[in-house]
Amino acid sequence: xxxxxxxxxxxxxxxxxxxxxxxxxxxxxxxxxxxxxxxxxxxxxxxxxxxxxxxxxxxxxxxxxxxxxxxxxxxxxxxxxxxxxxxxxxxxxxxxxxxxxxxxxxxxxxxxxxxxxxxxxxxxxxxxxxxxxxxxxxxxxxxxxxxxxxxxxxxxxxxxxxxxxxxxxxxxxxxxxxxxxxxxxxxxxxxxxxxxxxxxxxxxxxxxxxxxxxxxxxxxxxxxxxxxxxxxxxxxxxxxxxxxxxxxxxxxxxxxxxxxxxxxxxxxxxxxxxxxxxxxxxxxxxxxxxxxxxxxxxxxxxxxxxxxxxxxxxxxxxxxxxxxxxxxxxxxxxxxxxxxxxxxxxxxxxxxxxxxxxxxxxxxxxxxxxxxxxxxxxxxxxxxxxxxxxxxxxxxxxxxxxxxxxxxxxxxxxxxxxxxxxxxxxxxxxxxxxxxxxxxxxxxxxxxxxxxxxxxxxxxxxxxxxxxxxxxxxxxxxxxxxxxxxxxxxxxxxxxxxxxxxxxxxxxxxxxxxxxxxxxxxxxxxxxxxxxxxxxxxxxxxxxxxxxxxxxxxxxxxxxxxxxxxxxxxxxxxxxxxxxxxxxxxxx
Ligand SMILES: NC(=O)c1ccc[n+]([C@@H]2O[C@H](COP(=O)([O-])OP(=O)(O)OC[C@H]3O[C@@H](n4cnc5c(N)ncnc54)[C@H](O)[C@@H]3O)[C@@H](O)[C@H]2O)c1
Ligand SMILES: O=C(O)[C@H](O)COP(=O)(O)O
Numbered sequence: 001x002x003x004x005x006x007x008x009x010x011x012x013x014x015x016x017x018x019x020x021x022x023x024x025x026x027x028x029x030x031x032x033x034x035x036x037x038x039x040x041x042x043x044x045x046x047x048x049x050x051x052x053x054x055x056x057x058x059x060x061x062x063x064x065x066x067x068x069x070x071x072x073x074x075x076x077x078x079x080x081x082x083x084x085x086x087x088x089x090x091x092x093x094x095x096x097x098x099x100x101x102x103x104x105x106x107x108x109x110x111x112x113x114x115x116x117x118x119x120x121x122x123x124x125x126x127x128x129x130x131x132x133x134x135x136x137x138x139x140x141x142x143x144x145x146x147x148x149x150x151x152x153x154x155x156x157x158x159x160x161x162x163x164x165x166x167x168x169x170x171x172x173x174x175x176x177x178x179x180x181x182x183x184x185x186x187x188x189x190x191x192x193x194x195x196x197x198x199x200x201x202x203x204x205x206x207x208x209x210x211x212x213x214x215x216x217x218x219x220x221x222x223x224x225x226x227x228x229x230x231x232x233x234x235x236x237x238x239x240x241x242x243x244x245x246x247x248x249x250x251x252x253x254x255x256x257x258x259x260x261x262x263x264x265x266x267x268x269x270x271x272x273x274x275x276x277x278x279x280x281x282x283x284x285x286x287x288x289x290x291x292x293x294x295x296x297x298x299x300x301x302x303x304x305x306x307x308x309x310x311x312x313x314x315x316x317x318x319x320x321x322x323x324x325x326x327x328x329x330x331x332x333x334x335x336x337x338x339x340x341x342x343x344x345x346x347x348x349x350x351x352x353x354x355x356x357x358x359x360x361x362x363x364x365x366x367x368x369x370x371x372x373x374x375x376x377x378x379x380x381x382x383x384x385x386x387x388x389x390x391x392x393x394x395x396x397x398x399x400x401x402x403x404x405x406x407x408x409x410x411x412x413x414x415x416x417x418x419x420x421x422x423x424x425x426x427x428x429x430x431x432x433x434x435x436x437x438x439x440x441x442x443x444x445x446x447x448x449x450x451x452x453x454x455x456x457x458x459x460x461x462x463x464x465x466x467x468x469x470x471x472x473x474x475x476x477x478x479x480x481x482x483x484x485x486x487x488x489x490x491x492x493x494x495x496x497x498x499x500x501x502x503x504x505x506x507x508x509x510x511x512x513x514x515x516x517x518x519x520x521x522x523x524x525x526x527x528x529x530x531x532x533x534x535x536x537x538x539x540x541x542x543x544x545x546x547x548x549x550x551x552x553x554x555x556x557x558x559x560x561x562x563x564x565x566x567x568x569x570x571x572x573x574x575x576x577x578x579x580x581x582x583x584x585x586x587x588x
Contacts, residue, residue, distance in 0.1 A: 058099035058358045060351070063091065063107045066127055070102075070348025077355050092116035100354045104128050105335060106316070111138035119143070125354040127347040128153055128338050129440055132260060132287070136442075145357050149347040150441055151206060156343035158210030160336060161255055161285045164309035165215070168281055169194055169253075173331040192281075195219035200251035202267075203258030203286065204229040204241065205439055211255055212239050223247055226258070228396070228438045230404035230456045243401060248272060253281045259440035260287035262565060262587055268292060273299035279306040285337045288313035297323045300330065311337050380473055381425055388426040391479045392433020397586050402484035406456055408434060411478040413464040421473055423461060430479055431459060437587070515562050517574065519583040523549045523556035527579060531560060534573050540566045555581075 059079045062071065063086055074080045083094065088108065095101065095117045102125040103109060109124055114135070119142065124134055126148040139146050167173060170191035178185050199215045201208045204226035212222045212234075222239045225247035234241045248254060254276075258264045268282070269292040282305055284291060293314055299305040307329045316335055318325050325332055338347065399405060410430055414421055428448035435443050435451055443451050452459055466475055521527055528545060535542055541563040549556035565587065566574075575583050 058355070059097060060100040060102060060354065060358075061094055061098040062102045064102070064104040064127075066102055066351065067344040067348030069345055070127065070351040073349070074102075074351045074355070078358075088112070095121055099123070099358045100125065102127060102351060102354065103133070104338075105130055105133055107133060109134040109139075111135045114138045114142040114144060117142070117144075123147065123354045123357045125350040127344075127350045129157075130259075130287070131442055146442075147350060147353045147357065148442060149350050152346035153338035153340075153343040154206040155210055156340040157207045157285050157337035158214060159340070160311060160333070161207070161211045161257075161283055162214045162218075164283050164285065164311065164331065164333070165199075165253060165255065165281075166194065166218075168283065168307050168309040168331055174328070194253075196221065197252040198223060198250055199253045199255060200225060200242075200247040201239070202226070202244075202247060202254060202256050203264075204234055204239070205257060205259075207285070208255075208257035209233075209237070211257060213237055215255075220253070223250065226404075227399055227401050228405045230406045233404075233456055241404070244272075245275060248276050248280075251277065251280060253283065255283040256286045256290055258286055258290060259438075260289045261437060263437075264290045266290070266292040266295075266568070268296065270295045270298065273304050276304055278304055280304065281307045281309075283309045285311040288316065288318075293322075293324050297327065300324075300327050305329075307331075311335055381422075384426055384474055384477065385429050388429035388477060389433040391477060392430040392435075393437055394433075394586055395479045395481050396434045396437055398584065399481060399484045404456075405434065405438075405481055405484065406458060407482040408457060408459045409462060409478075409480045409482065410459060411462045411464060411480070413466055413475040413478075414473060415466045415468045415471075415475065416473055418463045418465065421463075426477065427459060427461060430477075431457070434479075434481070515565060516586045517560045517562060517566070517571070517583060518586060519558045519560075519574070519580050521556055521558060521577075521581060522579045523547075523551075523553050524579055527556075527558060527577070530577050531558070531574055534570050535560075535562060535566060538567060538570055540564050540570070 057077065057079050059081065060074050062074070062080060062082045064084060066074075066082075071080065071082070078100075081094070081098070083090075086094065086107070088110070091107070092112055093116070095113050097120070098117070099120060100123040101109065101113075101121060104127050114121060115138075121142070121144050123145045124139060124147070126134060126146065129148060129150050129152075131146060131148050134146055136146060171189040175185070175189040178189070194215075195218065197220055199212075199220045199222050201212045201215075201222060201224040204212070204224040208224065208226070212224060215222050216238055223242050223246075224234055224239050225242055225244050226234075229241060231241045242250075254268075256268075258267070267290050273295055276299075282291075282296075288310070291310075291314075296305065296308060300308065308324075308327075309331045310324070311333045312335055313322075313325075318332075320326075324330060338344070395408075396405060408430070410423075410427060412421065412423060412426075425445065428443070428445045431448040431452045432443035434457070435441055435455065439455070441451055441455075449459075517531070519531070528547070532542060532545075543561035543563055544559075545561070546559045547556055566585070571583075571585055574580065
């Protein structure tokens, strides 16, 4: 099995000296997006917190219904404004008077919200898992912390998935509506049994695992697809990890549990519906965007998909006229996955984090469990922090399968003595880079080691002590993910490395900015033009291009930097150029 490795010669690059760093204080709740920035003149600022007088109560805007426990706590220590269903304009107006904001998935916390706050907003509390409704980059830029409750509603979401699975199979919603309309249609609503059927769980994370356990209890044969999940964790509960194509081709039922990322967006589409078993049934309690909703309507109309049960939609709420919502073979719920009394009790105490952070967030030493001055470490390692994250991102995006992301080896080459280099920040950022693109977890400095452990990812660090004067703290960082099938495996050099300055044995010169299309191809005239014209047709700007080859007309690797993300169609067209043997789109 190959090893996915990215490494980079740090001094040859010009890192942008800006990054986001995050904190948390308990495993149940994680805090993210606490920023530091360093600009040319060396002035550095840790979190910028507005100065509500120490004895003045902070004002907290609760924009969506929060469990009573959380609300009571807030009321004791803060002025609480519970204003639900605010329009974006109303939210922008109110926010300038608030120190903290608490939301669920229904409120879009956009860049405008942070801009309108005029620097007063210090903490956004997300009483739930997904923070895809919060503009994290804008939060970071505005010195605002974002906290969430990543595990509090896992069981609730899994139970809702199972509820939808069973209700769909037995036509519960349609039959209920017909009885209430005065009908008695015993022949029309004959269902299908679950026992003995194959369920494909797509995304074997927290919710997916709980769904799998429950489905096994119902006598289903459960398989799962998750390129990053360890096969032994699945095996331990009697679930086999399979490829995407195998999962969708063999499943009678498909249940979706992956996060919405550029890779998973519209993962179920015309092409993938075409590969499914006719009459498959689909449950989605993850995110609406993982399904191409128009394609799902077509698949339902053609009978490829017999039924669908949906809790989430690309746009929420969906239009009541939506063909999908109105389809007779579709049952829907209004994003109720986390809506149990118990789960809301568990997410509500997010407010217990919000309050101390409003008052004391500026004093990192109070909440960072590091024994050394973080400021001191960062002042030296800041150029490497963002690069460490990008290395992790690169490495994980090269993974195509195998036995899961379980073992990551980080090698630092430095002329410093081993005990003169504190790499904890770098390890945390590499962990963040590896885990965030493939999960709904928000990784930060404090929860990085915990999150890695929780997901069964073992990160080991190794030092190579170089000769010479230790002027720069680091010469290079290398990230290796072991036992995975890796894109570009055949381009991996004898030493098993894929470098940013080298891809296997091919020399390239790749800037770590924006996004990169990496192609392995047969060297021949016109390749740059072919790819460039596909990108040009959809107005994607090329920022750089670098080609490395073994010898003329032999194998070559081409790296193309792009300012915007090309559409899936364009990427597919690039992949279909006959001379291109392998390609990957890397979002950094
Ligand atoms: N409907 C609701 O109310 C509700 C409630 C909770 C969670 N959710 C959503 O459910 C989803 C799962 O949540 P979770 O807490 O289990 O997250 P998680 O991070 O624990 O699990 C996600 C899993 O998806 C896997 N994955 C990533 N990319 C994949 C790909 N391309 N193909 C297959 N698998 C892939 C990851 O490796 C990970 O194991 C998230 O989208 C979350 O927002 C919805
Ligand atoms: O991401 C989540 O936690 C779930 O989708 C639930 O969202 P909610 O808090 O809006 O119910």
